[in-house]
Amino acid sequence: MDSVAQRLSAVGAGAALELRGVTRLFGALAALTDVTITVRPGERRAVLGSNGAGKTTLFNCITGDFPPSSGTIRFFGEDVTHFPPYERIRRGLRRTYQISALFPGLTVQDNVYLACRGVSRGRFSFLRPGQNDALMHAADNLVQAVHLAGVKDQPVAELAHGQQRQLEIALALAGAPRFVLFDEPAAGLSPTERQELVEILTSLPAHIGYIIIEHDMDVALRVVESVTMMHNGRIFKEGLPQEIESDPEVQELYLGGGHE
């Protein structure tokens, strides 16, 4: 993996994702307070923090699932703060969900096909895709990439948990993603499946940046070049993985005594 400095100099000044003073209130509760983050194109970053630190709320604000109460969000320079989620997705943003958000009544192939269709034209088409439909091929390739070709005609409701997590990732990689938000992709995976996940993440094309929320440090620190630490809805610390790992404050707060 390139060093952070090399990556940063290579991509120039334009940020992939730029959050300024983002605050999200749920009633009186501030789930996010004044969060400012800049992520460069192609940058791969982990967001760490205990439960309730605001990590998933951060994702929801970035994708527009919940709009921020205040602050601005820019995606590749464009102010998307007030865009509905689908407009952000069509601009190259993608996300996965902590609890798999799939279409259980449809087959694996149809799930992935929908993901491909969502970021291209013809979403309202009344014509069935033909044998040589480009998006069908794209869907086939994605299904293979996440090792689900053997079950592609099965309804998603019948898949094992690990397969559903892989499909969850496939849906986020459809079309031409520029930036992906992975919300605990390793949750509930076996050690073998975690290894496959690491391979999928590290084999992504270099121009695709991502933010990953992951409690498993073995996974998280192997697939990122920078780390943001959150606590109580605020940015607590940012740095290189090894800096964060060895930071005594972070250890105190998050890793606790049990990490050694």
Added chain:
Amino acid sequence: MSVTHDARVQVRPATAQRPALRGWPEINNPAAWIVAVILLIMPLIANGFFLIEIFATTLILGTMALSLMLLAGYAGMVSLMQLTIAGFAAYMVAVFGVSGNANISLGWPWWLAVPMALALATIFGTFGGALAVRTEGIYTIMITLAIGAAFYYFTNQNWAIFNGHTGINTVATPHFWGVDWRADIPFYYIVLAVAALCYFAVEYVSRAPFGLALQGVRDNPRRMAALGFNVNAHRVAAYAVASFIAALAGVLQVWNYRQISPGSVSVGACIDVLIIAVVGGITRPIGPYIGALIFVLLRTFALDFLVKIGLDGNRFRLLIGLGFLAIVFWSSDGVIGLWQRWRQSQRPAANRAGGGGRGHG
């Protein structure tokens, strides 16, 4: 919403044949061919009463319920205003076309009045849908029921266009090429053609991007938005398509009875469409037609049956109600769900006995 959810769960056992569903499952199904042939030669078998009162009526009601099946089964939205849209189209045929109420009807020829009625009813249904998609689940049902109830009372009280509670009578039916298309046999074929067209269109679209997207919206609207879909636009479009189908059925209905009055668009009749769809099953387009056949047979013959066993003949709704209870109690995906499970339980037995030899192949 729970109706569709449960239905989805029940579909699972039938998934061994999933790949075949991608194309036209009917082509390989001998039962479907038999049904098609019987429907085509029906005028040779059935007399006028059966042809119109049973089969044409079944196909018309089934097509109305098909529009609800499209919304509920694919898009996860239960609409109680499908009959209202059909009734609106029926009224528009009567208002723009020729009828016995010359003070109201504009006297347009049917080939102008019908497209006008279809367009207006589709706009009406789409507008209602645009209101309804702002809500979910029970609130969608409430809004569409409110639209249905409002339309019923409006037709009762408005004399300028809807002619109040007497409705519009002696509505003219098409005559061309020297054929009276409301005569029993030609009318049966018109109804059959429209119903078949709607059925196959829904079946086809269910595997096209639009239909798949609706099923995605049903299963997980939030994720659909996170895949780049404008979920509400898809929901409104579903209402537009369903409204058009319901409007077609409404045109046939006004030709069938040659009159339209508020009684045809009552709240009770709106709920009948829901009962038909649920009894038949909302997971597949064939369900509404099966439900409609059961409904029409019960409505027509339950009276005689009840009188025979010494009950008041007007209690035929009691039978329908009991049947409805039994269906939703034992099979949340209606009669086709029962059928599928019965087929499923037969298959292992057949495979054991016949050494896996499966009929046609």
